[in-house]
Amino acid sequence: MNLNKLLLLFFLVTSLFSNDKYTTNFNYFGNLSAGKLNSSGYDLNDYNHDSTNDSIGFSAYSKVAAQFSLTYDDLTFTAQGLLREKHSSLTPEITWFNIKYDINDNYALRLGRIQTKVLLNSESLDIDYLHLWAKPPVEVYRLMPVRTFNGLELSYNETIDDKSFHISIVPFGFYKSDINSNKNRDVSLKIDNSHSVSLTLENETITYKASFSKSDTNIKDLDSTLMIVNGLKAYGNDMQRYTFEDRVTYSSSFGVQYAGELFLFDTELAHFKSNSLLPTSTAAYVMLGYKMDKLTPYMIYAENKNDKSHFNTSNIKTSDDRSVALKKALNDVLYLQNYSQQTTSIGVRYDIKVGLALKTQIDRITTTNYGDISSLSIDMTGYERVGILSRDAGTRDKVIYAWTVSLSFAY
Numbered sequence: 001m002n003l004n005k006l007l008l009l010f011f012l013v014t015s016l017f018s019n020d021k022y023t024t025n026f027n028y029f030g031n032l033s034a035g036k037l038n039s040s041g042y043d044l045n046d047y048n049h050d051s052t053n054d055s056i057g058f059s060a061y062s063k064v065a066a067q068f069s070l071t072y073d074d075l076t077f078t079a080q081g082l083l084r085e086k087h088s089s090l091t092p093e094i095t096w097f098n099i100k101y102d103i104n105d106n107y108a109l110r111l112g113r114i115q116t117k118v119l120l121n122s123e124s125l126d127i128d129y130l131h132l133w134a135k136p137p138v139e140v141y142r143l144m145p146v147r148t149f150n151g152l153e154l155s156y157n158e159t160i161d162d163k164s165f166h167i168s169i170v171p172f173g174f175y176k177s178d179i180n181s182n183k184n185r186d187v188s189l190k191i192d193n194s195h196s197v198s199l200t201l202e203n204e205t206i207t208y209k210a211s212f213s214k215s216d217t218n219i220k221d222l223d224s225t226l227m228i229v230n231g232l233k234a235y236g237n238d239m240q241r242y243t244f245e246d247r248v249t250y251s252s253s254f255g256v257q258y259a260g261e262l263f264l265f266d267t268e269l270a271h272f273k274s275n276s277l278l279p280t281s282t283a284a285y286v287m288l289g290y291k292m293d294k295l296t297p298y299m300i301y302a303e304n305k306n307d308k309s310h311f312n313t314s315n316i317k318t319s320d321d322r323s324v325a326l327k328k329a330l331n332d333v334l335y336l337q338n339y340s341q342q343t344t345s346i347g348v349r350y351d352i353k354v355g356l357a358l359k360t361q362i363d364r365i366t367t368t369n370y371g372d373i374s375s376l377s378i379d380m381t382g383y384e385r386v387g388i389l390s391r392d393a394g395t396r397d398k399v400i401y402a403w404t405v406s407l408s409f410a411y
Contacts, residue, residue, distance in 0.1 A: 022072040030064035031128035033406035035135070036214065042396035044365070044402055045388055046138050047145040047179040050086060052402060061083035061135060065126060071406060074102040087186075095126065095148050110153040115398060117168045117198040118211045119144055120255030120268045129410035132264055134347055134361035135402075137302035139386050142339070143251060143272045146191055149173035166200040173215075190218040212250075214226040217274070219244035227279075227335055231326045235318050238274070242330065248277035264289035264296065277337050279310035294352075300345040304388065306338055306373035312369040332377035340368035341386030355411045363402040365389055 035052045037044060043051035050059045065082040080096035098112025114140050122144060124130045149172030158165045173194035178186040196213035214251060221229075221243050229239045255268035266287040273280045282305050290297035311334045319326045349363030367389050378384055378393040385391040 023068055024099065025069045025071070026066070027410075027411065029127050029129060029356050029410035030063070031061055031357070031408045032058070033404060034058050034060035034129075034136070035060055035404040037180070037404060038401040038403075039298050039397045042393040042397070043390040044138075044400075045180060045390055047083075047142055047238065049179075049180065051180070051390070059088075061128070061404070063126065063128075065095070065198075076100040076102075083313040085181075086305075093148075093322040100166035107182045107333075108155045110155070111151075113148060113150050114153050114170075114173075116144065116147050116149060116196065116213075118196055118213050118251060118373050119253050119264070120207075121210050122147055127410055128359075128406060129355065129357055129408040132266075132296060132298050132349055132359075133290050133345070134219075134302060134359035135345075135404040137287075137300060137343065137345075139302040139341055139343060140243045140253075140268055140283045140285050142304070142388055143270050143281065143283055144173055144177050145183075145189055146175050146177055148177075149175040149191065151194065162203045164200075164202050166202075168196075168198045170194065170196045171394075172214075184318055187219055189230055190236050192216045192218075200381075205383055209257075210253070210254045212252045214248065217244075217247050217276070219250050219303070221245050224329075228329045228333065229324050232316060232323065235317055235319060235323050242277055242333075244276050244278070245256065247274055247278075249276070249278070262291050264291065264298070277333070279337060280307035281305065281339075282307075289349075294350055296349045296351075298347050298349065300343070300347070302345075303342045304340055306340045306367070306370070311338065328374055329377070331371055332373050334380070335371050335373045336370070336377075336383065336386045338368075338370050338385070339389075340370070342366050356407075356409045358405075358407055360405040361403070363404070365400045365402060366398065367391075370400060 010027065012253060034056055036056045037052060037054050043053050045051050049061060052060045063082055063084040067080040068080065071079045077099050078096045078319050082093045082095050083090055083155045095115055096111060096113060098110050098114055100106045100110040119141065121131065125141065125147065151170055154169045156167045169397045174192045176190045179189050181187045194213065194215040196211065198211035200210065201208045213226055215376040229242050233239045249281060253268060253270040259316055267285065269284045271282050283303065285300060285302035287298060287300040288298050313327060313331055316327055345361055345363045347359060349357055349359045351357050367387065369385060369386065382393050383390065384393050384395065
């Protein structure tokens with residue numbers, strides 16, 4: 001949805017409300033965050049944030065945002081904007097810009113720019129104050145590179161006794177955005193024909209959520225990758241899955257959240273599958289917190305495991321020196337797509353007052369590599385491994401520690 005369409009939608013909405021009595025609501029939230037790694041030669045990456053390295057940085061999770069809504073009868077217009085630093089410059093992003101129509105007490109339609117509901121905390125992931133952690137488990141939430149889409153959402157809500165049931169269906173959605181791939185390098189991701197469904201069951205203390213999505217995705221392939229793929233295809237090999245362009249991705253998840261008087265507990269399991277260079281991945285995290293008045297210490301364990309068979313190229317046929325060299329180059333490309341990682345975290349949150357919290361977290365990060373990479377590729381790229389935790393060539397640390405401190409607010 002380009003700027004002209006956004007302005008047109010805004011004009012239609014303001015015209016609709018101009019002659020009638022309506023109610024307005026304004027909220028703002030943000031996060032001032034600093035983080036660093038204990039070792040040089042590494043960068044911690046996330047699709048939606050800058051990288052964190054061995055220098056103290058304030059950009060990775062820092063942000064400020066505001067939401068404005070207009071309600072008239074059964075119609076609600078919502079706009080939400082977010083501002084964060086990206087590659088040393090402030091970058092704005094419109095995360096909500098839509099009209100919602102409440103058909104009745106149970107059914108509703110929403111059209112425009114909408115935040116996805118695929119994962120347990122996807123809708124509120126930018127509102128850091130609502131979460132116990134200082135930094136989310138990227139092993140799971142990196143599986144969702146785009147958290148906003150343009151499209152239509154149908155929802156159904158039902159309350160029975162003390163339980164609330166919600167289902168959200170997206171019959172179509174699309175989006176195009178630059179995302180951070182690694183080492184603060186952006187790639188253009190285009191999503192079309194996106195369909196999803198999410199189901200939520202909750203009461204005052206516990207929430208269950210399940211989701212599924214399917215999307216057509218497109219990332220422009222590097223010329224070097226296409227040369228390798230086309231070269232091996234000429235030898236009679238099926239190379240369809242070794243590209244990023246015009247692919248299909250699937251994701252599913254199940255999460256549970258418990259908020260008791262003393263204990264806080266979150267867990268989530270997510271699965272990602274694609275017929276592209278991106279490997280099939282299963283990820284999960286478990287978080288446990290204990291409330292001590294304003295102080296809440298917590299622990300998190302998160303893991304992302306790629307399908308090892310994705311990196312096996314034994315079925316690719318070679319018949320001469322050129323095909324052998326091309327296959328080796330393909331193995332190097334695959335090696336750099338691996339992002340299997342495990343993180344153990346300890347942290348503490350201090351609630352200064354309602355709407356304002358100070359949090360700090362230390363992560364112990366290890367990675368799992370599949371195969372190896374040739375010295376030629378290392379010389380060309382400067383990397384031995386690229387994934388959630390990028391590693392420069394020649395770096396040998398086996399365990400990396402990350403530190404994050406943040407001041408979060410929501411009013």
